[in-house]
Amino acid sequence: MRTQEQRLSRRTFLKVTGMGVTIAAAAACAPAAAPQAGDDETVSGQPAAEQIDLDYWYIWGGEGQVAGCDLFTEHNPHITMHPLTAGGVILDKTLAAFAAGDPPDLVDLILCAPLAGRGALIAVDDYIESSSVVDLENYQSAHLEAVNWAGERWGLPANEGLGWLGLARNRNLVQEAGLDEDALPTDFDELHAWAGALEEIDDDGNVQVLGMDIRGILTYPDCWSVVMGKRYFDGETFEYNFDSDEFAEALQISKSFYDRVGAEKIAEFKAAQEGQPIPSPSAAGKVGLFTGGSWTPGSLALNAREDLEFGFSFVPDGAGEGKSPFFAGTHTAMILNGSENVDAAWQFLEFTSTDEYNRRVYDVSGFIMGTKSFIESLDMSSLYPGLDFYTSGLSEGTRVWGIASDPNWYLAWDEFLALEEEVGFGTTDPGEGLQILQEKLTTELAKVLDA
Amino acid sequence: MTPGAKRFLTMLAFISPWILGFLGFFVYPLLLSLYYSFTEYNLLQPPKFVGLTNYVNLTEDSHYLNAVGNTLYFVVFSVPLGVLTAFIIAFLLNQQLRLRVLLRMIFYIPIVVPISATAILWMWIFNSNWGLLNNLLALIGIQGPSWLGSPTWSKPSLVIMQLWLVGGSVLIFLAALQDVPRALYDAAMVDGANAVRRVWHVTIPMVTPAILFSLLTGLIAAFQTFANAWIMTGGGPIRSTEFYVLYLYENGFRFFRMGYASSMAWILFGAVVVVTVILFRTSARWVYYGGEG
Structure with missing residues (x-):
């Protein structure tokens, strides 16, 4: 009887182990569906109380970005930001995450066209149009070139952008x-x-x-x-x-x-x-x-x-x-196709256009966003010698161009x-x-x- | 169910985690990359089948051919030099030296240092103005070159740096050397063989399995060299250190050409297999395993 029990026990153990491992491995190996072009469903009408998590990857400025995200959460307690400094490999990392079916909600790159041209972004023209926060006139027109692709806008200049030459x-x-x-x-x-x-x-x-x-x-x-x-x-x-x-x-x-x-x-x-x-x-x-x-x-x-x-x-x-040639570069924040919280992601994107957000990022990490109102709010004489050239150049340059919208x-x-x-x-x-x-x-x- | 079948199933159940991992994380991606190599795939949109286009385009890509040339240079120089250096160091460490144990440890330390730290260290050593190497050369009246800044010297620099990482092979050679029967040396001495002849006719034949192993692992690693160039030179100057895997990575993750990168990966895989097979086939002629007639 004892032997029988042992046999049963071993068999059961093997069955459970085998099945468990099989199920776990199958679940792990099952490829998550990569988001496809045009798959831009939004989660409109979400209850305000629902807790939302947003992944946000950016290139540089870790502490400043974290502070900016915290400020956003202070205003929107139901949205928790998960900021991540990805450094020089942000594109590589984003591509891998996208292919794996688990992209972040938002990324901050140099320009939109490479991802927009390949169907990886959500167009934001409709959001911009209906926004009471975003004022395109407040951006440098050259900076806005970085968000264009095929006649649509796919993000907003964010976090850093003055002159790059x-x-x-x-x-x-x-x-x-x-x-x-x-x-x-x-x-x-x-x-x-x-x-x-x-x-x-x-x-x-x-x-x-x-x-x-x-x-x-x-x-x-x-x-x-x-x-x-x-x-x-x-x-x-x-x-x-x-x-x-x-x-x-x-x-x-x-x-x-x-x-x-x-x-x-x-x-x-x-x-x-x-x-x-x-x-x-x-x-x-x-x-x-x-x-x-x-x-x-x-x-x-x-x-x-x-x-x-x-x-x-x-x-x-x-x-x-x-x-007087002047190249106006910027960073650009964008919403990735596949985000499950597009509306919330837009709320964050919208928030990056405010002086309040840019002031917080600047205070913590020194990143200067080139929106007109924010530049005006800075006392350039108290900053690094020569920095004023990179702000005045935006208006004094006689050929001021932004980043080519090149995929x-x-x-x-x-x-x-x-x-x-x-x-x-x-x-x-x-x-x-x-x-x-x-x-x-x-x-x-x-x-x-x-x- | 027969006892044999039960035993087989039991065995299968116990190794199933490994089998599933192998299938899911190795075989599946491997086959997928083979499929991708016949497609146009940018990681963001579904792959599009293009047949052999990627493979054909590679033959016309001057940067690809340049990367092949750079990699072959690195393989041809770094692998034999690495094996030779490892053997010499192991041979010396096998002598009755004082602080022998300490010395062995010192030679192994670079292996446990992360490659990124090693790369930064060697960037300093190679610094043409105040680097250690050029300062040592200056002591004997030689003005050192711009090691990493010159397209002429950039590849030799990385080959030199690779010699820093022979600690693993040194250990293997040490084990092999200690396995050489003392009686063979005694017999050679009785026959009047001097030290050089003893090394040539006794030591080297007896450690040929270790030489084969070092050559094989060294070749495979050299074909896939990446981190040193990625960190130290970024592939420059003028693409002189743009190695195969570096170019592959850039295509896959920077230029949205994963299909193209996959075809590169499969060609590399094929090349490594061919070289390995050739080495194994020829090994019967020059590798001596103890106990063979």
Whole structure:
């Protein structure tokens, strides 16, 4: 009898274990349905008391974003935010989560087009229209370019956005070289002259002081667009313009700065600067001219030697029209298709447009949102020296463009940056390289449009 | 039910968690990626079957061919050098040295350090201005290059860094060396073999299984190298360190081309299988397992 009981017990155990494991594994392996394009059901008419959880992923500014989310929850106690700093891999992470059928409700990326073009976002035009909080007039028009795709809006500029392209000068070096700061370079020939006066090369040909770091203009493909007066991508006709004379000239201009002292020598110089992009703290005193965004004045004020002073101005106009080019970049918050709480997600998105939210984010992390009312509320004289250029540039620039609404923006960015370097090193012909890039992007765009 | 069948079912029930995990988390994704390799798939929309298009496009993609070249360079130089270095270190550590145990531990430490920390450390070592390496070279009158900044030196730099990580192979070689029968050395000495001949004719043949193992694992790892380039160079300068898996990752998770990335993954898988089979096939000629005639 005892033996029988033991046998039964073992059998039962095995049955239960086997079945349990099978069910658990089957449940775990069952692919969750990935949200599809157009699957934009909303949960309208939810009872106000229902507790809602929202996942919100963003690139940088952890503490500020958390504080902003907390403020939102203070106003909306039934909505709990789950903020997550995803850093430089936010796109990778978002794609994986989406494919796995478990995307966050909201993400904060650079622009909307790559996800919107592939059906991963909820269009927000209707929400904007019916909103009593969001005032599009309060945004910089250039920043709004980042939310466009195919004639619709897919998010709102959020958290950070001023200007992302200015010519920085080391005033100490400029004064030592006897250059006149009242007559800053207005074209690339003059920029060469300044670079020549500032650079210092030792007897072995090594760069001791780099006159001009041209590569910064390539931070994003949009930078050369605004400098050359030619958009690399036209979001209305869905055409790339990399195979144009303007971009061929842009690469030639870039190469001419590499050729001043040699691409290898510049690479050596840069590699020696603590492996950080210019202007790193150690390089700040050794580079005469460089480009940077609105983060540059603060970074220099906090990290560079105390005795150094920097000035900021517009990058010369490569189009020869005498204009002041200014690239207005931003971060953009958007609602992912597949969110189960679209209305609540919109409420948060709406809240990011308020001065109250932006003030909280700014107070905690220093991120400055470029809405007109918020910029006006800041006392620029109390902030980092030179930062005012990046706010005044939005209105004083005479060619102020935002991010191209390009669904292949990440590919364009990577490939153009690499091409510029290859041309600088003399391994690729500019025309040939641009033609290949144009064809590659056009092929990828066709896939997006076909889908 | 027969006792044999019962035993089989019992065995099956006990290993079912592993089997299910293997099927669900390995075989299923593997087959899915094979399917994706024949599709256009951006992770956000349903995959669209395109036949062999991805594989054909790879042959025309200059960046892909560049990545293949970079990876082959890394494999060809880092694997043999790694095996040789590991063997030499193990051989030295197998001698009657003072602090032998401490030294063995020191050589193994890099293996337990996270690759990201190792990468940052080597970025400092390779710094052309104040890095350790160039400062040591300067002591003997050599002006060191820009290790990571120059397309000429970037790949050799990563090969050098890889030698830092031979601790695992050192342990395996040490075990193999300690397994060489003392009698064989005695017999060789009686026959008049000097130290070099003893190493060549006794030690090396006896550790060939360890050499095969190190070569095999080293090759597989080298084909898949990713983290060092991702952290230290980002694939640059001018794509000189853009290795296969780095380019694969970028296509899959940055450029919305998971189908294309899957086809790359399957080609890599095929290449690794071919190399492994070749190595195994040739091993009969040069690997000696104790007790064989």
